[in-house]
Each structure stands twice: as C-alpha cells, then as structure tokens.
Amino acid sequence: MEDRPLEYDYTIAKLFMYSTIVLGIVGMLVGVILAWEMAFPAVNTMLGEGLAEYTNFSRLRPLHTDAVIFGFTLSGIWATWYYVGQRVLKVSMAESPFLMFLGKLHFTLYMVGVVLIVGSLLMGITTSKEYAEFEWPIDIAIVIIWVIWGMGLFGLIGIRREKSLYISIWYYIATFLGIAMLYIFNNLAIPTYFASDGIGAWYHSVSMYSGTNDAIVQWWYGHNAVAFGFTVPIVAMIYYFLPKESGQAVYSYKLSILSFWGLMFVYIWAGGHHLLFSTVPDWMQTMGSVFSIVLILPSWGSAINMLLTMKGEWQQVAESPLIKFMILASTFYLFSTLEGPIQAIKSVNALAHFTDWIVGHVHDGVLGWVAFMIMAALFHMAPRVFKRKIYSKSLMNTQFWIQTLGVILYFTSMWIAGITQGMMWRAHDEFGNLAYSFIDTVTVLHPYYTIRAVGGTLYLVGMFIFAYNMFKTMTSSERVDESELQNATPMGA
C-alpha cells in the first residue's frame, strides 16, 4: 500500500456544498417570486393563464419553504458535518471505505429525494401540513436517507481518535435525533388507497391525528423543526467555525455545554405558542408561552458566548468579511431569539398572530442567522477543500452589505406591516363594529409588501454574488499551501 500521510477526505462535503448553493438559489428565487406576487398579484400569471397553476402563490409557497429548509439548510448542515465531523474527531473518511460508501449513498438518495419533492410539490401533491407537505412514499424515502446519515454519523464517531466529543458534535447528534423523532411522529398517516380497497390516488394519505390533536402534533413538529433544523445545527457550525476562523478559543466551554442541555430541555415544550387562542387546552398554551420565555436563556447563552469569543479581537470583524458574516449571524440569533419569546406572550400574540410580523420574525432568523452562518461556513471550508484562496474579498464585502440591507428592509417592512395589520383587524367603533374590512388592510400594506420584495431581491442578488465567488474559488482562484490554512481564511483581492 502506498505510504503517504493521512489526510481528511472532503469528497462528500464538496457534493453537499454544491447542493447548498444550487438549492439556496432555487429556494430564495421562489421566495422572491412569491414576494412580488404578494405585492403585485399579476405576477401570479407571469407565464400566462395556461401555466398559472404552476406559478401561483399557493403552488409555489411550499416549494419555497421546503427548498430553503430541506434543500439549502439541510445541505449546509451535511456539508459542514462531513467537514467538521472529521476534523474534531480527528479521523478521515478515507480510513473507512464503508463510511465513504454511506456518504455517497446519502448524497445520491438525497438528490433523488429532491427531485421527487420538487416534482410532487409542483404537481400539487401535498398532505397540506405545513413544512410536512410530502406524501407518505417520500416520507419513507426521507426516513431511509436520515438513517443512512445516522449510520455515517455514529460510524465516524465510533472510529474517532479524539475521545471527547467537541460541543459541535453534541449539536449534530441532537439534530439527528430531534428531527428523526419529530419527522416520524408528525408524518404518521394512513394511505387512503390501501386502507379503502383502492379509492383515490395510491400516494394520497390522511394524517393519523385529527382536529386539535393534529394541530398539537403539527406545531410540536413545526416549532421543533425550527429548533433542530434552524438552531441546533447552526449553533454546531458557529461553535466550530468562529473559533477556528478567528483563532480564539470558545469564550466559555462550560457555558456551551450548559446552553446545550438548556436548549434540549426547553425547546421541545415551546411549540404550543403557535396555537394560542385556539382549541388547544389553556394550560398547554400557557406552557408554550412560559417555555418560550425561558428559551431566551439557553439561546442567549450560546449567542453571547460567541460574541465574547471575539473579546480583545474585535479588529478582526472590521478586517475580515468572513468574521463579519458570523458576528452578524450571532447578533441576529440574539435578536430573533428575543423577538420570538416576545411574540409568544399571550397579549402580544393577540396582536401578532396571523400577521406579517411572524413572517418578518422567521426571515430575520433564517436570512440573518441561518443563511449567513451557512454561507460563512462554506467560505471557510472552500479554501481548505479546494486548496485555493477565496476568489475575491471585495465581492464578499459587497455581498455582505447588499444582503444585510436586504434583511433589514425585509424585517422592518414586515414589522410595520404586521403591527399595522393587527391593529386594523382589531379596531372597532363604540358599538363593536369592525372599523376596517380586509381590503382596507391590503391597500395600506401594499407599500410594505413592495419593500419586502425589494429586500428579498437584494438578498437573492447577494446569493448570486456568493455563487459566483464560490464558483471562481473552486475553479480558477490562486492555489494555497496547507500552511496558510491554519486560522484566518486566505482571500484574493
């Protein structure tokens, strides 16, 4: 056997990096189309009346959310897992042909899943459960993909050289276990064709739960999809990439562990806040509110830990656009994990529920925190994986400011729109008659919807700059030596 030094093998990480970029553009492009449709309804029929079925808001909306959650974010989680996992466990994928095979199978089946999902959603095949729209055959495929990832994850942990599991590994394990549990229970369904001797389409199903119970399970799932898809794995990323890029040890490792267990215990109870003032038992609504408030503590534990990691090194934020991305991400994490609990307070929720403020909250979290962190992770990984400098630092800076402006326009317009909407819906005269009809709110909100669409478009422009910069980094940027890759990422002008 050839005797050469052992190296980390990034074959699988690369594949998921490509899918992160492609699916990120798809998800955000669809989001931008939807935003313009909201502002200018004529966009719904932009490809003509004949194709309106495929371009209208209701058909595209699940495609947007699912492409961003299960496409962009999951790809980012896996790209970073196949990179960070090896490094902090000090073991190479190249050491195990079996794990390598599992990784390739994981990516291949995931791509098959993506095609099935995009196809079925465009055809209008859906279970109508938010973020759980896929019909049962696709659900089974997703479970298989998840199990294959789990085998790879625990397999790599099993052959590690570093006995202690770094904090990021805990968060990746929690992502695996959390989503596995949530996904299976919320998607339990009965295939109607097989249960009824052949009535309806073979792929159609109805939920195992009904009425209020269905709502409870759905929002236990929905909110914890945010927990274990948009929070836990992204925290895993920042606990590795920020210390590594800045060369600073985590400010308090003990705090990171404490926040981890805090997050695990508290998050799972907070989903009830999606069902305030509904038919769900009152104590469950209160519990959802209370746990949402308590959730500030572990969330801020991580966010502040990250900001304090930069203690004494703040000049790096000015110098490096990569650190800028991560610091802005943790700042948005800080703010959106305060905003969420505020919205979960019953009296605030009475105003905010069903309004655009909620949409604003989701987007300052996902655009500001999740997407910024995933892009920062890819920027850090690219030179190490492709052995080339980041193609352009100035493009990174341009992207950063364009996207930051985009996020700000997005959430500020939605704050104003949401609160205006809530106030108008509840306004009444002295006899209790509603002061406004629905169309009155639509007229007032139109400018804010336009601003939101502009903000989203700016963010998408930033995504294209990101994709171009990454493409040039992969293909034609200046080569770098291993010795230049210790901490701060090398960047071209």
Place this chain on the structure above:
Amino acid sequence: MDIATLQAYGYFFLTGFLVVVLYAYIYHLYTRRKSNAGIDYEEYSNIALDDDISATPIEKNEKREVQ
C-alpha cells in the same frame, strides 16, 4: 386533596428539583478541574483550534488502534 392541588405541588417540587440538578451540574463543571483525575473543561475548546489529523488528541480514544 383534589387532582389540581396535587398537580400544583408536583409542578412546584419538580421545578425545585430541576433547579437543584442545574446548579449541581454547574458545580460539577467547575469542580471537576480541581480533582486529581479531573480535566479543565475549557481545554476541550482546543479540539477545534488544533484539529489537524496529525495533532495530538486532547483525550486519546484508547479503543482505537494507534496508527
């Protein structure tokens, strides 16, 4: 005692118990470094900083054969 009162007592004592567990865990994290066999938890931060494949592990996994 009716069920609601029992629930209230249960809730109160469970909360108290969890607070004790939380503080005991913090105490454990801080004192483990002082004991003889203990390790300073902050050293684990170096797993990320010193992550070359040839770097010496902070805690070596004895189950794995040395290569």
